[in-house]
Amino acid sequence: MKINNLINKVGVLTFILLFVFQSCSSSNDAADDTPVVVAPSNLSVQVEVLGKTADKPDGDGSGKIHLTITASNATSYKVLIDNQLKEIFTGDFTYEFTASGTKNYPIIVSAYNGAQFVSSTTSVNVFVSRKLLWADEFDADGAPNTSKWGYNTGTGDGWGNNELEYYTTRPENVIISNGTLKIKAIKEEYLGSHYTSARLLTKGKFSFKYGRAEVRAKLPVGGGTWPAFWMLGDNIDTAGWPLCGEVDILESVGNNPNVNHSSLHSPGRSGNTPDTATTTVPNSATEFHVYAADWSPESIKFYVDDKLFYTYANAASTPFNQNFFLILNLAMGGNFGGAVDPNFANATFEVDYVRVYN
Template sequence: MQKVKYLAFMCLSLLVSFGTLAQNGKFNELVWSDEFNGNGAIDPQWWGFDLGTGDNGWGNRELQTYTNQQANVRQSNGNLIIEALKQNGSWTSARVKTQGKFNFTYGRVEFRAKLAPGVGTWPALWMLGESITTKGWPACGEVDVMEYIDRLPGKVQAALHTPSSYGNTQNVGSTQVPDATTAFHVYAAEWTDKDIKFYVDNTLYYTYAPAVRDARTWPFTEDQFLIMNIAVGGNMGSEPTLETNGQKNGVDPSLTNTRMEVDYVRVYQQFQDLKLTGPTLVKPLAQNLTFKASRLANATYTWTLPAGATVVDGHNSPEVIINWGSNSGQVKVEMQHNGQTYSKTMEVKTKAVPSGSSYLIEGFSPFPADRLTPTGGTFDMSQAQDALRIKYNITAPANLPNIVYTLENPLDMTEYPVLAAAVKTLNRSKTVALRLDLLDAAGNLTGGNQVFTLSPLIDDGEFYTYYFDFKEAFGTGAGKVDPASINKIRILINYGLFGKPGQDSLWLDHLSVLKAIPATPNRASHAAASMAASGVKIDWQDRSGNEEGFKVFRSSQFKGTYVEIAALPANAITFTDVAGTRESFYKVQSYNAAGVSDYSNSATVAGVLSAAQEEWLERQFLVYPNPAQQKFTVSYPAQYKVKSLRLFSTTGQEVPLLVSFQKVAKNTAEVQPAVALAEGLYFCHIQTEDALLVKRIFLQRLP
């Protein structure tokens, strides 16, 4: 039995053969095949079934019932087996087809088969027009590449059915194949825009070429699909001498089963351009990936792969098996054929596969400007304190204003369906409305009833982490979002019915995925402090619902160390600190058995800088020169009061300083370490009345 095998050879001049090619030399590219390698059910990607008895025995008074059971149709030892079986006086068989899965116009089709024996049986290898569902039969055209009836031993025929010739077949040719039921032969048809020629083992025995080609004589201008089957009895298969009661049931009474074996089915067409197919999205270190180029006889192939990928089978052939590495890159094939060189390249992305309890998609440091695409509004995007800051101006919410973030590598969310987004805003305009959608590599978009709306919006000026489980929004059918290939996140801002014209700012700190929504409680929000008769009263909003209690923390500085001062029961939303002062800072934390939440926003009677104010303040305080030689200057606006200047090493050790303040149009402070310091990075802490600023400075050795 002949099989196409693509083995690894190291010689670059290897000539690749694909078995016997067409008599018509222009059909030199193998565009589709099924070699039936494997065991069990046939490939559903390519094959479907006709089932049941059809209309009056499939229109031919046939006896069999077609099934999709493996007793009637299966792969076994590299062959397709179609078997007709008689049980309890009734026949079952199979009819397989590529309708809606594979079809073609013009080319050469080959079936290598050993036919089914038995008087009264009727095996066939044929094609039918895809337009049968719209035009009907015979207007769709039918090409019978091979028909065999064992009551006429050794006679193989080809036939065509058209509006001008159907029923009692007129366009027919035949030849003798004495061992058709005991040996494999190649049954082929070559179809051009002028004629259809029929072959057995490359011997031409019939040509259909009508003098006038119109819709009646030549309905062969559109796609045809492939069919293989064994019929039993019927108008053509039945042996008249064995018929009873006027039925077409003339079948050898001793026959209980018969089978047709098909080694392969192949379709060739004229080579036009080098094609390259294979996966465009792979897992890191994926094994046994298949890449295929156009298959031409007497051609040589050279493959080029990205670093880390290796060919494990098929060197210099049109089909290679590759073990991938960790990096994205290009797969390139170069083909030499008849003195011509052809090449084709495809980009292959290595997907990100999460691990651990959570996986960071994007932290916005460095700033991914080239992967952020805005539309539908005016957006000013920048990096602010290792977050994405978005200033927007929306005039037409109905245009669905959004920013699409393209992941650096497509993400496999199959086991990590929960998306987490840390967002902050003050929502001063009361127009902030946010939603996050996922897009897969095919462009399919999450939506419907499963929508990640950031609601209720927490607008207390500190980051709040929102979670959404997309598991119910994923799927594998047509139009469904594939969780294994998520490559974009759409951030809708002030959109649709939920939006209204306005302008505001928001910050996005990170995007992550998790296996499940955390069991720890959400943080409290909108913490506020006010003076009370007996101290400082702290109020907050409960955003959890699954907390077991709250903890209250106090600090003397906004960015200082917060110390727990109270533990409160669940659903408490206020506490009075009798030891508190106007300058005290407070944060609240909720907790349960699973753990503690993030801190709430900071609260103080004196007021806390907003993120935007703090960012602006950072820009007003300058440290220079940087790098400096053991001495540097801090410059800041005259209206600000600096309460202290401190310097720390990267290990947290404080350095004694000599500081000299000068008050001019812009205040300055000359800072010099009291002792010579080792060269390296240091942190200068600048404490103002309402903020702690941290500046990095690199100190060099004195020359």
């Protein structure tokens, strides 16, 4: 009985060993059938700047380049360019830079075959000419163009600044005539407010990311007036202020005439923001001047009549790397506008044009 049991146990053990052996042999056979993925090699990247000549070594201003990429055993490529990652499946790749000026751009190209890859780094100098993206020349008499401008109306509970005006869409407060937009603040009793004015904005109609925004304007006169040309982030309805970011290109107050303030508001730097600077603008109420901001991922530079007076160092951690829309308004009083002259009757913020470039 014991011998039979021993034989049975040996038989079972033999069966198990044979099963394990066969399983291992099957696994090895399957592994042997797996195709070997060969890493790409001999990666070559040729960069052509469109319109490049001896006289125009950085291109014709279009900002376009063409890459010709080759590599042995490559099935796809990834190109990191202008802070964007592009995946392509042929060796031909065209890209258009949009930031105006001449700049050196690094380019990283990786050739892939499955998980295997090889990379190469190069760079290119490209010139991008300034192009007009959007503008209003205010050359048609009547109300502002509704395809370009909307309005904020009412008191807005002082618009967060204890302002005193009621914003309307009436021609008494906003009108285009003789080639300029006129936003007029009036001392009058209107729906519980003592002053009326207007606030125009391009929200939902036009916004942009990076470029140059400028206004040519003549400023109002009178203590308590507060004209402005500024921008807010498109995400204000979801993110709120100041998380959306605010860029004030032109701000001036009648209680301190001929001084332009340019400021930026962001989380932890709202209200009395430290990100601000001023410059003197002689005869700002009797002569037109151009107030502008050049905006890029690296900086926001503020100018009056093309004279740089303030540079803000932009960074990926700020809100100033998304689309922003434009605002034109004339406020009365408030935290920044200050006390209104008791003799104030009316004043006009006159705008020749608003332009946005790449």
